[in-house]
Amino acid sequence: MSQPNELFRDSISTITKEGARNWIFAKKPFGKFYNARTVVSWLYLLVFFTLPCIKIHDEPLxxxxxxxxxxILFGVIFWPQDFFVFALGMLTFMVFIVLFTVVFGRLFCGWVCPQTIFMEMVFRKIEYLIDGEAEKQKRLKAMPWNTEKILKRSGKFLAFFAVSFLIANYFLAYIIGMxxxxxxxxxxxxxxLGTFIPLIIFTSVFFFVYxxxxxxxxxxxxxxxRLQGVMLDPNSIVVAYDHVRGEPRGKIDRHSAENKGDCIDCFDCVRVCPTGIDIRNGTQLExxxxxxxxxxCDAIMTKVHRPTALIRYASENNIRKGEKLQITFRSxxxxxxxxxxxxxxxxxxxxRKDIQTTVMRAQGMLYQEQPNNQLSNLYNIKLINKTRKNIPIQLKLETDGLHGEIKQVGNAVEVQPESVGDGVFFVYVDKADLKTRKTKIEIGVxxxxxxxxxxxxxxxxx
Ligand code: SF4
Ligand code: SF4
Incomplete structure (x- = not known):
């Protein structure tokens, strides 16, 4: 059976005993980390809303x-044929995230995850502005539908919907271009209408989420x-409560001789938590x-004249054994x-080449006898032009010891910018140079x- 202070293991803070949603009214944070995150979020939003407007050679960045x-990444166009480069880029990014998480925990979630940025730095701030601080929000939720509640709820609804609509438009700009x-x-x-309906669906999804x-x-x-459990280890740096310094926790009692830790059990760290957890229970998925x-906690420690950083970025080994950041075998x-x-x-x-060429021998034809003791084969050529300029193409037979030529059928191939072009051509080779039934040939483009x-x-x- 669980001990009283172990009860957190049996439930999650966002669900009541009856299984209903337990609404979190997070107290507005303030302090140096919140200020720094606010600055990061401004930069983040600036980049998010500016990038779709930047163009290079008339194409989006x-x-x-x-x-x-x-x-298009940084102005470079990637085609489906480049998908392996794209997939490798994604794989590299994922390994980077895993490595980063093993060493620095969920730094990404707190500082640059779009969900956190938009929830905590945009929508939550709008909510504080309209509904007020956490206590006022609780009162507003509990009060009957009166003028104040109707005005505040409709104001918040309009503001949330407008921002969701703006975000959805920018997401669309990343997909189809500004x-x-x-x-x-x-x-x-x-x-x-075919674009507007998905736009409203996206807007509604964003609105629902926030x-x-x-x-x-x-x-x-x-x-x-969900993967944090397998990525974090005792050397990962996470937001952690220094239980060595903080325990045994307890209210300040100047008349008691009991030796207490630095945590005064004020629950302020719980009140500000947007996921409703108590970090003093250790690193948690939430x-x-x-x-x-x-x-x-820093604000409380300052008030009670105790050293700050009772909750700080630290690893379990740092707190327990005083160890500094270590490079483990895994990292x-x-x-x-x-x-x-x-x-x-x-x-x-x-x-990566500007042009990608595929040459295939025409189906159902082996070879044709030609005058001057030559044989010919017919080929199809497909060219992908990954650049923004027209590329006229000429082909040359370039196999050592093989005499012959290439004759294009119809007009010379010219591939339009960012397009696929195709053509047909014959290769003529002197019979005397052909020693085997199937000869490897090189064609220069x-x-x-x-x-x-x-x-x-x-x-x-x-
Ligand atoms: S415990 Fe809560 S408030 Fe503290 S870092 Fe984690 S999510 Fe944020
Ligand atoms: S804010 Fe600090 S002192 Fe207060 S309960 Fe949390 S850890 Fe303890």
Whole structure:
């Protein structure tokens, strides 16, 4: 059976005994960490709302157009054929996140996760502005529907919906580009109903998350949060309560000779927690490392003239044994994997070609006899132009010891910017040079005098 102070293990703070939602009224934090996070959130929001407006060579700096399968990162266009580069980039990012978490815990969640930024730094601030502090929010929720409640609720509803609509528009801009969003706005809802309906669905999802779902997104939905148990170890730096210094906790009693720890059991760290937990129970899945409890406890420690940092960024080993940050085998192994992945990714990006060529022998045809003791094979060529300029193409046969030529069928191939072009061509080879039934041939792809690609294919003879 659980001990009284172990009861937290049997329940979660956001659900009542009856299984209903226990609404969290988090007290507004203040202090140096909250100020720093506010500055970070301003920068974050500035970047979020500015990026879709930045263009390079008339193309967005970033675009994640899943519908047209077009991705632009830092102005570089990635095609479906580059998907392995994209996938490797994602894998590298994930290993980076895992390594970062092993060493620095959930720093990402507290400082730059979009859910935390928008919930704590945008919507929660609007809520404090309209509904007031936590105590006022509780009173407002409990009061019957009177003029004050109707005005505040409708004001909050409108503000939350407007911000959700704005965020949804910017998300859309990341998908279809800001130019298209502005064009759709200009041309009106009726002309773009197919886009407007998903936009309203996205707006409603954002609204639902920030109006009602809130911390549940971190507790129930976020896979990263659920993985904390396997990523953190006693050397990971997390927001932690110094139980060595704080325990045994107790109210200040100047008449008692009992030797108490520094925690005065004021519960301020619990009152500010947006997920409703008591960090003094140790590292918990629900903790998003938002630092609000650090600020709350520092303010209390300052008031009672005790050293601050009773709750601080620290590892379990730091608190228990006084150890500094250690490089463990696990973090070293992740670092090596990360370095290898970064190396491969950089190499792939550096060697990525402007044009990608695929040559296939035409189906159902082996070879054709030609005058001058030559044989010919027919080929199809497909070219993907990943640049923003027209590329006229010429082909040359470049196999040592093989005499022959390439004759394009129809007009010379010219691939439009960011497009796929195709064509058909014959390769003529002197019979005397063909020693086997299937001969490997090299074809150089040129644009003017510049060689831009090389492909290998086979030539069939008798
Ligand atoms: S325990 Fe502290 S850091 Fe963790 S979520 Fe609560 S207030 Fe934030
Ligand atoms: S705010 Fe500090 S002193 Fe107050 S209960 Fe939390 S840990 Fe203890």
């Amino acid at each position: 970033f675009l994640f157009n899943l519908l047209e399968r077009k991705f 130019d298209n969003v502005l064009l759709y706005v200009k041309e009106g809802i009726i002309a773009h 109006w009602w779902f809130r911390e549940q997104a971190c507790l129930i939905v976020c896979p990263y949060g 903790c998003v490392n938002c630092t609000a409890c650090i600020d709350a 070293a192994a992740y670092s090596v994997v990360l370095l290898v992945l970064i190396g491969v990714l950089v190499t792939l990006l550096a060697t 040129y644009s003017g005098v510049r060689k831009i690609d090389q492909v290998t294919t086979s030539f069939m003879s008798n």
